[in-house]
Amino acid sequence: MSCSGEKSETPPNIVFILADDLGYADLSSYGSSFINTPYLDQMAEQGVKLTSYYAAQPVCSASRAAILTGSYPNRIGIHNAWGPKWESGINYDELTLAEMLKNNGYKTGIFGKWHLGSVEKYFPTKQGFDEFYGILYSNDMWRFHPEYPDAFPEDLLLYQNETPIQELIDQSDLTKNITDESIKFIEENKNNPFFLYVPHPQPHVPLFASSDFNGKTGEGLYADVITEIDYSVGRIIEALEKNNLSDNTIIVFTSDNGPWLSYGDHAGSSGIYREGKGTTWEGGVRVPCIIKYPKKLNHRVIDEPVMGIDWLPTFANITNSQMSENKIDGKNIWPLLSGNTDKTPHEKLLFYYRVNELHSIRMGDWKMQFPRKYRSLNGRDGGKDGMPVKYEMNPVDANELYNLINDPEEKINVYNKYPKIAKQIEDLADNARFELGDRLTGAEGAENREIGK
Numbered sequence: 001m002s003c004s005g006e007k008s009e010t011p012p013n014i015v016f017i018l019a020d021d022l023g024y025a026d027l028s029s030y031g032s033s034f035i036n037t038p039y040l041d042q043m044a045e046q047g048v049k050l051t052s053y054y055a056a057q058p059v060c061s062a063s064r065a066a067i068l069t070g071s072y073p074n075r076i077g078i079h080n081a082w083g084p085k086w087e088s089g090i091n092y093d094e095l096t097l098a099e100m101l102k103n104n105g106y107k108t109g110i111f112g113k114w115h116l117g118s119v120e121k122y123f124p125t126k127q128g129f130d131e132f133y134g135i136l137y138s139n140d141m142w143r144f145h146p147e148y149p150d151a152f153p154e155d156l157l158l159y160q161n162e163t164p165i166q167e168l169i170d171q172s173d174l175t176k177n178i179t180d181e182s183i184k185f186i187e188e189n190k191n192n193p194f195f196l197y198v199p200h201p202q203p204h205v206p207l208f209a210s211s212d213f214n215g216k217t218g219e220g221l222y223a224d225v226i227t228e229i230d231y232s233v234g235r236i237i238e239a240l241e242k243n244n245l246s247d248n249t250i251i252v253f254t255s256d257n258g259p260w261l262s263y264g265d266h267a268g269s270s271g272i273y274r275e276g277k278g279t280t281w282e283g284g285v286r287v288p289c290i291i292k293y294p295k296k297l298n299h300r301v302i303d304e305p306v307m308g309i310d311w312l313p314t315f316a317n318i319t320n321s322q323m324s325e326n327k328i329d330g331k332n333i334w335p336l337l338s339g340n341t342d343k344t345p346h347e348k349l350l351f352y353y354r355v356n357e358l359h360s361i362r363m364g365d366w367k368m369q370f371p372r373k374y375r376s377l378n379g380r381d382g383g384k385d386g387m388p389v390k391y392e393m394n395p396v397d398a399n400e401l402y403n404l405i406n407d408p409e410e411k412i413n414v415y416n417k418y419p420k421i422a423k424q425i426e427d428l429a430d431n432a433r434f435e436l437g438d439r440l441t442g443a444e445g446a447e448n449r450e451i452g453k
């Protein structure tokens with residue numbers, strides 16, 4: 001409780017909507033020329049629109065771990081996207097966002113895709129969520145996988161809390177049903193503070209839209225799917241308004257990583273940004289992010305770099321919740337969102353990928369790319385109708401430096417032109433390697449913590 005003597009305010013509700021593999025340029029308010037997203041566009045006009053918001057990693061499980069713990073996922077032993085047989089989870093020693101808010105009197109619900117543990121010990125209901133409706137891992141980890149059907153013999157199961165209630169064969173109604181469950185949760189909790197987490201399994205392939213949306217845009221199934229997600233956001237906002245909750249509710253909409261470009265017409269777009277999911281070029285990690293909180297936030301467009309690790313400390317600040325003693329990497333970005341400062345609290349943002357490999361660092365306007373291989377279509381078209389094409393692997397042979405203000409497409413390597421900047425970032429990289437390790441250079445991290453086993 002606050003000791004300031006101020007009249008205590010009703011704590012705000014938090015609604016966090018996460019799309020899966022949605023690219024930077026997939027919303028009309030972020031530059032899509034053929035997908036219309038009126039509800040999200042209105043949210044961006046009324047609230048805060050972030051234009052340099054980053055997923056912590058360009059892959060599902062790791063990116064989600066960052067949102068829910070405030071740490072770089074590799075700090076807490078979490079890497080990659082987990083398959084159905086994966087038996088680890090977020091270590092119980094970590095305080096999740098759901099646990100933090102639950103400790104502060106919030107009701108907590110997750111409706112959608114978890115992807116942070118497939119064994120019961122690590123289900124969402126063991127990590128701070130009162131309620132769960134959805135799937136435990138990605139919607140393509142099933143026997144209808146277009147390339148590797150034998151890799152996923154398990155049934156893709158729809159869960160209610162800890163109980164499987166249905167094998168999913170047709171996923172067409174999933175977005176709609178997740179929205180229905182979310183609205184039910186809002187109505188059941190309208191008299192108490194709540195945290196509603198809606199990680200949609202779409203637009204991750206295989207794409208599915210309900211009969212109300214399938215074929216309706218005339219722009220292809222991907223556009224239909226995004227249109228349905230936008231409509232879902234509209235329905236959630238409407239439910240909040242109907243229950244007089246809108247003013248004191250923080251709604252966030254973002255994506256867990258950039259588009260899966262090898263799927264071609266079933267993938268999103270990163271717009272001008274280079275590459276997509278599975279790389280730490282801008283297209284893999286820079287994603288849309290919109291925040292609406294009518295009571296406290298005015299409209300603002302913010303281009304300062306922030307990341308998925310920032311939600312936990314920011315929500316702790318806004319809700320006066322207690323964080324754990326564990327060291328985390330995220331920062332409270334409330335002063336930036338509310339206009340009390342125009343600077344990001346981050347000196348640098350680290351981009352790790354695969355198993356603890358340091359691929360990139362952003363420092364201010366600059367981004368350095370470190371030597372490794374990354375996947376690319378190298379200008380070829382992606383696949384069609386749900387069948388991907390193969391990526392090629394490109395090397396980065398030496399450190400490369402880009403100025404994201406003059407060159408947001410990361411095309412012009414200016415490493416030799418700015419040796420002082422390069423040295424500064426290389427020093428940051430050395431510190432990162434000392435703290436968190438880097439498999440590419442053989443560095444053991446001094447601060448990494450254990451995954452839950």
Ligand SMILES: [Ca+2]
Pocket residue numbers: 020021059060204256257
């Ligand atoms: Ca994803």
